[in-house]
Amino acid sequence: MASSSHLVALFLLLLACVVRMQDEAVVDGEEDDVMEEDDKVIVITTKNFDEVLATHPYLLVEFYLQSCDYCKQLASEYTEAARYLHEEGSMARLGKVDGAYQRALSKEFGIPIFPTLIFFKDGDRKKPRHYKGDHNAAGILAWLARRTGPIAYELDTAASAQALLNKSDTVVLAFFNEPEGEQKRFYLEVADDFDVILFGVSSKPEVFLEFGVTEDSVIVFKKDEGRFVFNKQIEKDELYDFIKMFELPLVLHFSREVAPKLFGDLVRVHNLLFASNVSSSFPELYAEFRAAATAFRGKVIFVFVNIEDPSNEHMLDFFGLTKEALPEIRLIHMENKTQKFRPVTDELSAANIQNFCQDYLDGKLKAHYPSEEIPEDWDKDPVKVLVGKNFDNVVFTEDKAVFVMIYAPWCTHCKNLAPVWEKLGEEFKDDEGIIIAKMDATRNEVGTVQVNGYPSLYYFPAGVDKKAVKHEGSMDLEVLAKFPEEWWERGGAGRGQGAGGGRR
Ligand SMILES: *[C@@H]1O[C@H](CO)[C@@H](O)[C@H](O)[C@H]1NC(C)=O
Numbered sequence: 366m367a368s369s370s371h372l373v374a375l376f377l378l379l380l381a382c383v384v385r386m387q388d389e390a391v392v393d394g395e396e397d398d399v400m401e402e403d404d405k406v407i408v409i410t411t412k413n414f415d416e417v418l419a420t421h422p423y424l425l426v427e428f429y430l431q432s433c434d435y436c437k438q439l440a441s442e443y444t445e446a447a448r449y450l451h452e453e454g455s456m457a458r459l460g461k462v463d464g465a466y467q468r469a470l471s472k473e474f475g476i477p478i479f480p481t482l483i484f485f486k487d488g489d490r491k492k493p494r495h496y497k498g499d500h501n502a503a504g505i506l507a508w509l510a511r512r513t514g515p516i517a518y519e520l521d522t523a524a525s526a527q528a529l530l531n532k533s534d535t536v537v538l539a540f541f542n543e544p545e546g547e548q549k550r551f552y553l554e555v556a557d558d559f560d561v562i563l564f565g566v567s568s569k570p571e572v573f574l575e576f577g578v579t580e581d582s583v584i585v586f587k588k589d590e591g592r593f594v595f596n597k598q599i600e601k602d603e604l605y606d607f608i609k610m611f612e613l614p615l616v617l618h619f620s621r622e623v624a625p626k627l628f629g630d631l632v633r634v635h636n637l638l639f640a641s642n643v644s645s646s647f648p649e650l651y652a653e654f655r656a657a658a659t660a661f662r663g664k665v666i667f668v669f670v671n672i673e674d675p676s677n678e679h680m681l682d683f684f685g686l687t688k689e690a691l692p693e694i695r696l697i698h699m700e701n702k703t704q705k706f707r708p709v710t711d712e713l714s715a716a717n718i719q720n721f722c723q724d725y726l727d728g729k730l731k732a733h734y735p736s737e738e739i740p741e742d743w744d745k746d747p748v749k750v751l752v753g754k755n756f757d758n759v760v761f762t763e764d765k766a767v768f769v770m771i772y773a774p775w776c777t778h779c780k781n782l783a784p785v786w787e788k789l790g791e792e793f794k795d796d797e798g799i800i801i802a803k804m805d806a807t808r809n810e811v812g813t814v815q816v817n818g819y820p821s822l823y824y825f826p827a828g829v830d831k832k833a834v835k836h837e838g839s840m841d842l843e844v845l846a847k848f849p850e851e852w853w854e855r856g857g858a859g860r861g862q863g864a865g866g867g868r869r
């Protein structure tokens with residue numbers, strides 16, 4: 366349920382925390398099984414992990430890489446949370462695993478990206494629970510408080526119920542006339558699946574009266590929005606879906622810290638508002654956006670991307686937007702492939718935003734592919750410049766093979782590859798059969814290939830029914846230069862005319 370590989374890939378793009386395991390110096394640790402601590406964070410190794418688990422019934426473990434900048438940022442928050450837990454004398458402990466060294470552990474828990482946080486309860490290695498709270502100290506502590514506390518608080522008085530409501534923006538209270546019935550058991554099972562929301566339960570007339578409740582019901586209380594009542598027989602799935610709708614705020618404010626929530630959600634359709642929170646039109650625009658959101662709860666997640674937050678810059682890149690052109694709205698659907706949609710109108714009223722989302726849900730919209738204008742000198746240099754508007758024309762040229770690098774200007778691996786790609790262009794510049802090309806994916810998109818990471822290299826052999834071949838291997842010049850030849854020799858579709866076959 367958590368995430369498809371595409372979501373993970375997108376998440377990677379956004380956080381720029383690109384992990385290519387093959388690039389890391391990967392060695393399994395030589396440590397003995399002593400339990401060391403680094404500022405109250407337990408240093409976990411393949412060898413001591415069993416003992417750590419046996420010692421600590423509530424254990425949150427961060428899998429990180431030393432080379433990942435975002436991991437470094439999280440480390441200080443993580444340490445702060447660890448120190449706090451220590452001072453409080455909490456049963457919960459934090460540990461960390463260096464993913465590059467403790468490879469067996471990363472493999473066992475199928476760590477897709479770094480950092481990844483996993484929680485273990487009662488030393489049970491077979492039931493890892495992925496942490497999806499905020500990536501900061503407060504988020505970690507709130508999440509652990511929920512996991513180490515009761516699944517639902519028993520509320521005996523109106524005051525205790527009110528106090529629970531005070532504790533969080535989203536609180537669920539259940540009212541059961543029968544204190545130990547099946548309905549309550551179902552409720553607790555559903556509650557256990559949620560990580561951040563607080564749950565309460567009561568069978569006391571005083572509490573029923575306080576909330577004007579007479580029959581069995583489950584009520585979601587949202588601080589800014591009021592209450593939402595579920596008053597049917599509880600079917601677990603139905604109740605789960607109902608509460609799930611309210612887990613996120615009506616409008617989620619995007620940041621690195623909350624991104625994991627968004628990408629772990631069941632709803633894969635996100636409607637994003639890109640705007641500056643300090644522009645004069647912002648309050649009105651935000652109110653319209655928020656008003657539109659109410660009708661789409663559980664169907665479309667509304668997200669505000671504040672461009673004044675520097676860590677959101679990659680989001681602009683990813684959507685091919687520039688600060689000057691804002692505010693803008695984009696809808697994104699992340700299923701097996703990522704598709705983006707834009708409203709036809711510039712007037713971002715609640716009614717227009719609602720129509721836009723409804724049209725999307727009704728299947729009336731066509732995906733939007735941003736493109737730069739075709740540069741006049743796009744084919745002047747050995748490496749041809751492709752944009753959205755000329756991509757298909759060039760790569761589907763029948764009598765030529767085309768090898769294209771799809772990159773993002775900010776990506777380090779792309780920067781390293783750029784000079785190699787230039788040399789590759791030089792090497793093939795007199796070869797009539799092959800075009801070496803590149804496309805900036807932050808400004809241009811195409812439906813032809815689904816880009817899941819940067820850089821992506823695609824080879825389009827010459828011929829009528831061209832299909833893109835992804836190059837996955839080494840990015841050394843020598844390997845790249847041989848790729849077209851090898852593809853051809855392996856019986857793949859042809860090189861272009863004039864290539865003459867055995868160039869080497
Ligand atoms: C809820 O919080 C408010 C403000 O923090 C406080 O004045 C009030 O007494 C609290 N109510 C309960 C029942 O704890």
Ligand SMILES: *[C@@H]1O[C@H](CO)[C@@H](O)[C@H](O)[C@H]1NC(C)=O
Nearest residue numbers: 641642643671672673674675
């Ligand atoms: C606008 O956003 C920035 C960046 O998140 C924040 O520091 C600032 O306090 C916000 N300003 C207002 C007026 O909300």
Ligand SMILES: *[C@@H]1O[C@H](CO)[C@@H](O)[C@H](O)[C@H]1NC(C)=O
Nearest residue numbers: 369633698699700701702703
């Ligand atoms: C996504 O892929 C799965 C499995 O390949 C398929 O069952 C599903 O229908 C696809 N969804 C969409 C929206 O194409």
